Every structure is written in structure tokens, then in C-alpha cells.
Amino acid sequence: MSEVERSDDSRAKFSLRVWRPIVVRALAHRGAVAGLVGGGITVAAIETALPLMVGRIVDEARLGAEATLLPVLALYAALFVVFAIGVWIFIASAGVVATRTADQLRRDAFAKLQTLEPAYFDVRPTGWLVSRLTSDCSKVAGILPWVMLDFAWCSAIMIGVVSAMCITDARLAMWALAAVPPMALTSALFQRFLIRAGREARRVSSAMTASYGEMLLGARTTKTLVREEANLADFQRLSAEMNHWAMRGAILSSIYMPLIASLAAFGAALVLWKGAGDVLAAEGVTLGTLIAFMQFAALFAQPVQELAQRFADILNASSAAERIATLLMTEPKIGDNAAVRTPTDQERRIDTLRFEDVSFWYREGVIVLESFSLEARRGQTIALVGSTGGGKSTIVSLAARFYEPCAGRISLDGTDYRERPLTWFTAQIGIVPQVAHLFAGTVRDNIRYGRLDATDDDVERAAMRVRAHEFIATLEHGYDTEVGEGGERLSTGQRQLVALARAVLRDPQILVMDEATSSIDTATEQLVQAGVDEVLRGRIAFVVAHRLSTIRRADVILVIEKGRIAEQGTHRELLARRGRYFELYTNQFAADRERALLHLKDEAKVETVASLIDDDE
Ligand SMILES: Nc1ncnc2c1ncn2[C@@H]1O[C@H](COP(=O)(O)OP(=O)(O)O)[C@@H](O)[C@H]1O
Ligand SMILES: [Mg+2]
Structure with a gap:
């Protein structure tokens, strides 16, 4: 597993x-956000007021004060309406915050990736990367509004209830709050275990x-190597482990x-125990107050549970948040430096x-190119050939500024391209x-x-x-034919032609083709070749090719071996040298043309190929 994949939820x-x-x-x-916080506080305020009103109604009813009872009942009903509206506002606001935040995160992450x-x-x-943009963004953005809401709601409830109780009856308030510390402690303890179980379950789940x-990827290999049983055993072990942690969490x-x-x-x-005596002894505590306090005491379970739940949510999403934050804070390694100005x-x-x-070098100490020099002029096609791993792709990536030189420079008419x-x-x-x-x-x-502003005619x-x-x-x-996902409805050669048309439309000064024709068959290549010649005309062109026939017309052919130019010249010059290029060319020519040629003796092969080449010219 790569370093990137290892940063899963279990290690948050x-x-x-x-x-x-x-x-x-x-x-x-x-x-x-205002709707969220406002809705939360409104709901909390009403939840605090309701027990007080119930207490009031009870007391008024007992005194038979029907005149004042009616307005209180009406207010009670009105509060319910406000309560419902408050709930509606915060749910709607949470939805808005979640969707918009996820959207913004996605846009910003996407924009960052582009740079x-x-x-x-x-x-x-x-x-x-795709799951960073999709699931991670939705996950963190989906949690956040509820954390904000609960934070506002819980704070408001705690402050509201405690003050209401203290104002009404400070002594009874102490009793009502007595259960809060053990509740908080129990909650903290359980959450520790729950979080651990959740974390382990996620670890096993990602292993699964x-x-x-x-x-799935290696299904064929698995079958041919008769690894099914070993795989199954592995899977069953993981499955049992998963079960263990899931059960533990559930219990x-x-x-x-x-x-x-x-x-x-x-x-x-x-x-009830402390207050009932007072009510009976008529020591200043009314039945209504007692009822209100009992409701208050019960009310405290909710914020404690909610806060614990939100805290767990934050922990669960922390690694997603971290991945997003890291991406958003990544600074591009290639960008404009101080010497940059708009070109005249x-x-x-x-x-x-x-x-x-x-x-x-890609990695410190592993040098890929060393003191490499090369000049390419407008109108020239520079072909790069050589064995795999020699550095051809690296050279063209540097020319395209996908990477920048670690030492030395690449200049455009004498000016460093970084300027x-x-x-x-x-x-x-x-x-x-x-x-x-x-x-x-x-x-x-x-x-x-x-070129997005091209007209249909241009296209x-x-x-x-x-x-x-x-x-x-x-x-x-x-x-107007739809090409399908990834161009699946076109053949490889047709796709390549579309790519060539795209390049010509762009009319770039520098053109890079890295093995652009190596994945198409010889017949299609004939078709594409004319397009390729057209694309190369009048530009500074770098062509990397396996298929040597595609580069015969290049102005300069460089044979790249181990990050250096082993040979340099035109097709004819290089063939005449009978060196590395000749070797590459004859080998491939033989393979491409007739298998029969391979059966000839080396000397005979050289002669046959040489004559074929001459015929070709
Ligand atoms: N992204 C990369 N990170 C690390 N090493 C790389 C990377 N790309 C290429 N290399 C190494 O650089 C050397 C040159 O590779 P490359 O330029 O792709 O050669 P070619 O295109 O001639 O086959 C090889 O040893 C290859 O392993
Ligand atoms: Mg390559």
C-alpha cells in the first residue's frame, strides 16, 4: 500500500x-449559519420555557385562577408553533450549509488540483483523488452544520435551564444538577470505548x-495459482475481526x-425526593415548580448525549478533514517565480x-539526466529513440515544463523558461x-x-x-457523434486522429508526441502518419517513438541511453554509422516486415534490410 492509501480513518x-x-x-x-444558530437557540429557549409554563399552568389550575390560565394556555400553544418553525429553520439551514460547503470545498479542491x-x-x-473530491467533501460538510447547531443548542439549553432553575429555587437547582457530573463522566468514558470500537471497525473494513x-483485480491470477483457499481464509479472518468490533460497538x-x-x-x-417534602410542608416550593424542576433534570440527558455524539462524529471525519485540508494547503511546486513578467x-x-x-532527478541521488544539452529550432522535428527507461519521456516532460530542471536551464530564445x-x-x-x-x-x-474559442469551421x-x-x-x-466515455465508441486510431486534430487546432509553437503512435497497428499508422506530418510542420517538435518508421523524416534523431545522447544525426547519417540506431532500426524493421527475415543470418539480414531501406527512400 502506498503512503497515500495508508492515511485511512483508523489512524486519525x-x-x-x-x-x-x-x-x-x-x-x-x-x-x-445565522438560521442554524438562531433556530437552535430559539428551540432551546422554548424547551427551557415549557417546563416553567407547565409549572405555572399547574399552579394556576390548582388555585382555580381560570382568568390567567387561558392566556398561559394560548401562549403555550403559540410557543409550540414557534418551536416547529425553529426546527424547520435549522434543518433547512443545516441542509444549505452542508450542500454549499461541500460544493465550495469541491470547487476549491478541484481548482487546487488544476494548479x-x-x-x-x-x-x-x-x-x-476522486474519493477526496466526492466522499470526503460530503462527509465533512455534512457533519459540520449539525455540530454548529448542537453547539448553539446545547449551550443555550445549559445556560437557560441553569439560570431558570437558579432564579426560581437555588437550593432545588443544586439537587436537580447533581446528576449532571456523573452523566458527563459516564459519557466521556463510554465515548472513549465507542470511538475505539468504531476506529477498529473502520480499520478492518478498509482492509476488507x-x-x-x-x-477482483487479480481474479484470473488467483484462479490460475490456486490461491482461492488462502484468500478465503484471509477474508474470513478479517470478517470475524470486523464482527467482533461491530458487536462490541453495538453492545x-x-x-x-x-x-x-x-x-x-x-x-x-x-x-422529587427533596422537593416533595417542601411542597407538602408548604415551604415556598409549589407543585408547579416541582414539576418544572423534574422536567429540567430530565432535560439534561439530551445535551450530554448530543455533544458526545457530535464529538464522535468529528473524530470519525477527522481524517477526511485532514486530507482535504492537506490538499487545499498544498503549494504547487511549479509556478511563476519573481522574475516573471508578461512577454512582449x-x-x-x-x-x-x-x-x-x-x-x-525525480528522487535525490537517482540522477536521470546529467548535463544534458540540446537545441531545437522552429520548424525542426527532434526524434528521440532508445531503450525503455533511457529518459526520453523525462526529456519531453521537461520541455513541456511538467517538471523543471534540477540544475542547468531550459531557455526560449536565450531566456530561462521559468522567467x-x-x-x-x-x-x-x-x-x-x-x-x-x-x-x-x-x-x-x-x-x-x-482551443475553446474555435468556430465549427476551425474545427x-x-x-x-x-x-x-x-x-x-x-x-x-x-x-456531432457522441464518442462515449473516454472515447470508447471510436477505435484507437480514430481517437489518435481526433487528438491530432485537437493539437493542430491549438496551433502550438512547441509540440510533444510521446509514443503517440505506438499503440496503433501498422495499417492505421499509415492513415495517421499524414496527420502527424501535418501537425509537426512549422513547430518545434519532439517526437518519442518506438516505431522507428514514424521518425525517419525527423530533422535530428537522438538516441538516448541512460540520460545521455548516445548518437545524433539524421536517419541516413545514423544508418551509415552502423551503430546503436542501426541496431535498433534493423531489429525492428525485421520484426515489423517479415518474420522470415529473422531466420536469415545476421550478415544477410543487414544486407536485406539495407536494400529494403534503399528501396523505400
Ligand atoms: N515519475 C517518476 N518518478 C520516479 N522515477 C521516474 C519517474 N518517471 C520516470 N522515472 C525514472 O526515470 C528514468 C527515465 O524514465 P523515462 O524518462 O520514462 O524513460 P523512457 O521514456 O525513455 O522510457 C527511469 O529510470 C524511470 O524509472
Ligand atoms: Mg517513456
Whole structure:
């Protein structure tokens, strides 16, 4: 499991700091927050007033004072209406705060992700990021309004009830409050156990999820290696453990609730015991007061339980909050430095891009490129070939400023590219990746993605230039054909053509193709090749290719081995050298053309291929 995946709920440390960015965003919705707090306080005030009124009604009724009884009853009914409105307001407000906060968090997290350098995504699986944006945001935003509400409501109830009791009868108040400390203590104790059980259950649950995932992903491997029984045993062990903690949690909660209720009843009993004598002895305590106090004593169970529950909620969501806070606070590693200024018209045109003694490493100590130098001029196509892991992708990623050099510099007409605004530079780059990424939408939308303000005409012209128009015209709805999720309704070659049209539409000064044609078959490649040539024209182009036939027309071919240029020259020059390129080319040529060639002796192969090449030219 990666470092990222390990930060699950089970390891959450409690820290209020991580809630800050979430609370700030929730508080921004002032109206809803006011409704929440106001609703909570209103409800608490009425809950405090009702026992007093009941007491009053009882006393008035006993005295037979019907004249004053009626208005009190009317007020009682009116308070119920206000109570209902208060409840409605806080539920509605909580909904608003939860939805808006989740939405804001999601937007901010999304915007942040857009600013982060591609390296950030290297180590974080897409699934992980998606759940940060979806479940984590909803989880924390869903909890927060209820915490705010309960905080307002509980504080108001405690303050209201205690003051009401103290004003009415301070001595009886002491008795009524006697049960509160044991309630709070019991609550704290139980919550500790409950939180532990919940945490363990979540830990086991994520282990189970991982186990499911591995089993599903590797179902074939599992079967062929006859690992079913071992997997099942693992799963059953986890399942039993899960059961244990879930049961424990259930039993604890089943004891907790009645226990708090009993303690509250005990408080009420104390009031009854102490107060009843006074009522009978007519020592200033009326029957109504006694009834009110008994209700007050019972009322305390609620805030204690609610606060404990909210505290547990906060703990449960703490790791989600932490992940969101961390994401929101991540600073992009690649961004504009102090020397950046808007380029002048003259500076906007890029004639040369130069690697000057560039060294680069992904991890300290593991050097990938060392003192690498290279000049690429407008109109040139630089082809990079060489064995896997040699550093070709690294070189083009540096050129595209996905990464920046660790030492040395990359210059645009003599100026370090870090002295140009990143967004401007990014707009000058066109990328045709190995697997063309299409979004669900029409063919037209997907081409337009290269330049959003392009007209329909622009889109079609771009498609014609790369010879994509022909296939698009044969689609059921032409340019308005839906390509499906990830472009699934198009073939690999068709997707690649759409990607090329997109690149041409963007009209970038610098173009990068990293193995863009390696996933398509030879027949399709013929089709795409014309498009590729069109895309490359007039730009600074870097082409990484496995398929050597695609790069024969490059101006310069660099053979990259272990982060260095092993050979450099045109196709003809390099073949004439009979070095590494010749070796790569002949091997592949042989493989591509006829298997039969492989059966020839080496000498014969060289000759045959050489003659084929000459035929080709
Ligand atoms: N994101 C990365 N993090 C760490 N190391 C990497 C990363 N990408 C590539 N490397 C390493 O850098 C070296 C060059 O890789 P790469 O540029 O992808 O080579 P190529 O494209 O020629 O196959 C390899 O040793 C590879 O393992
Ligand atoms: Mg590569």
C-alpha cells in the first residue's frame, strides 16, 4: 500500500486545526449559519420555557385562577408553533450549509488540483483523488452544520435551564444538577470505548475493501495459482475481526443510552425526593415548580448525549478533514517565480528551445539526466529513440515544463523558461499522448478542447488537415457523434486522429508526441502518419517513438541511453554509422516486415534490410 492509501480513518489523530479550512468555508454562508444558530437557540429557549409554563399552568389550575390560565394556555400553544418553525429553520439551514460547503470545498479542491504539477498525480491514484473530491467533501460538510447547531443548542439549553432553575429555587437547582457530573463522566468514558470500537471497525473494513479489490483485480491470477483457499481464509479472518468490533460497538451503545437516561431520571428523582417534602410542608416550593424542576433534570440527558455524539462524529471525519485540508494547503511546486513578467510580442514567438546543461532527478541521488544539452529550432522535428527507461519521456516532460530542471536551464530564445508566465508557456505547448484522452461528448467538442474559442469551421479545417475528416464524415452523426466515455465508441486510431486534430487546432509553437503512435497497428499508422506530418510542420517538435518508421523524416534523431545522447544525426547519417540506431532500426524493421527475415543470418539480414531501406527512400 502506498503512503497515500495508508492515511485511512483508523489512524486519525484528533486535531481541530484540520477543520479550519472547512469551518471558514461554512461560516461564509452567513445567512444559513445565522438560521442554524438562531433556530437552535430559539428551540432551546422554548424547551427551557415549557417546563416553567407547565409549572405555572399547574399552579394556576390548582388555585382555580381560570382568568390567567387561558392566556398561559394560548401562549403555550403559540410557543409550540414557534418551536416547529425553529426546527424547520435549522434543518433547512443545516441542509444549505452542508450542500454549499461541500460544493465550495469541491470547487476549491478541484481548482487546487488544476494548479498542481503533473508529478503530484504520479504518486496519487485517480481513485484516491476522486474519493477526496466526492466522499470526503460530503462527509465533512455534512457533519459540520449539525455540530454548529448542537453547539448553539446545547449551550443555550445549559445556560437557560441553569439560570431558570437558579432564579426560581437555588437550593432545588443544586439537587436537580447533581446528576449532571456523573452523566458527563459516564459519557466521556463510554465515548472513549465507542470511538475505539468504531476506529477498529473502520480499520478492518478498509482492509476488507482492499482485500476485495485485490481479489477482483487479480481474479484470473488467483484462479490460475490456486490461491482461492488462502484468500478465503484471509477474508474470513478479517470478517470475524470486523464482527467482533461491530458487536462490541453495538453492545456498548445499547448500554450507553439507557444509562444516561437512568442518570437523568435519577436527577429527577432527587428533585422529587427533596422537593416533595417542601411542597407538602408548604415551604415556598409549589407543585408547579416541582414539576418544572423534574422536567429540567430530565432535560439534561439530551445535551450530554448530543455533544458526545457530535464529538464522535468529528473524530470519525477527522481524517477526511485532514486530507482535504492537506490538499487545499498544498503549494504547487511549479509556478511563476519573481522574475516573471508578461512577454512582449517579440518574446511571444519562440524560435529556439535549448536544454543547457540540464540535470534532473525525480528522487535525490537517482540522477536521470546529467548535463544534458540540446537545441531545437522552429520548424525542426527532434526524434528521440532508445531503450525503455533511457529518459526520453523525462526529456519531453521537461520541455513541456511538467517538471523543471534540477540544475542547468531550459531557455526560449536565450531566456530561462521559468522567467515566462507558466500559463502563457503552457498555452504554447501541444501534447499528443500515447493514449489519446477523449472526454464524453461529441467529436466536435473533443477537437474543440484544443482551443475553446474555435468556430465549427476551425474545427473542421483542423480535422481536414490531419486527414481525420474522412472518417468523421462516415460516422452516423458526423461531427456531432457522441464518442462515449473516454472515447470508447471510436477505435484507437480514430481517437489518435481526433487528438491530432485537437493539437493542430491549438496551433502550438512547441509540440510533444510521446509514443503517440505506438499503440496503433501498422495499417492505421499509415492513415495517421499524414496527420502527424501535418501537425509537426512549422513547430518545434519532439517526437518519442518506438516505431522507428514514424521518425525517419525527423530533422535530428537522438538516441538516448541512460540520460545521455548516445548518437545524433539524421536517419541516413545514423544508418551509415552502423551503430546503436542501426541496431535498433534493423531489429525492428525485421520484426515489423517479415518474420522470415529473422531466420536469415545476421550478415544477410543487414544486407536485406539495407536494400529494403534503399528501396523505400
Ligand atoms: N515519475 C517518476 N518518478 C520516479 N522515477 C521516474 C519517474 N518517471 C520516470 N522515472 C525514472 O526515470 C528514468 C527515465 O524514465 P523515462 O524518462 O520514462 O524513460 P523512457 O521514456 O525513455 O522510457 C527511469 O529510470 C524511470 O524509472
Ligand atoms: Mg517513456
